[in-house]
Amino acid sequence: QSALTQPASVSGSPGQSITISCTGTSTDVGGYNFVSWYQQHPGKAPKLMIYEVSNRPSGVSNRFSGSKSGNTASLTISGLQAEDEADYYCISYTGSSTPNVFGTGTKVTVL
């Protein structure tokens, strides 16, 4: 099972919106609504930002939103803030012998 494909880096200015894509196949992202997104700051454990494609856990800012179209899931960060600078990872259920697979990760830079 190959890792899901994410852009290596995305950048934006404070206040702007950015979108991170997560591309898989019909056997993972496209086949199930079990895509989650994680934010990871250096030296810290990841933090759940979005689950089941578009749901936000309690306490996560509504500036973060998730969606999916076909085999590609997306995380949008609106009103970009300095604290959003971090690595972001998607993960999808696959239903295969390796039932979960992470994306390659995206470094978000706030200019």
Next chain:
Amino acid sequence: EVQLVESGGGLVQPGGSLRLSCAASGFTFSRYWIHWVRQAPGKGLVWVSHIDGDGSRTDYADSVKGRFTISRDNAKNTLYLQMNSLRAEDTAVYYCARAGYRGPSFDYWGQGTLVSVSS
């Protein structure tokens, strides 16, 4: 307060074994799937394994299948990862994480424990 605390990491020679533990508190441990996720130095997250609430269902990434065994002791609120035939490429920080929702949705994570495989 939900807490997950990993332990058992360290330096081991190639071909050696190590057992990681993850002590849980602040929630009904037996009700949740728990996962292991690893991260090699400077690299991305990789899903390793998971186990259901009563320990009857386990799955593994192809890269560790046949070498790693996940288990849990619900009486002790503790998750384990037995790692055998360790390779240099297993060097990573290993996190345990609770799946709070359906699918790979990890709402609580431990702080991680570093496993280094080197001669």
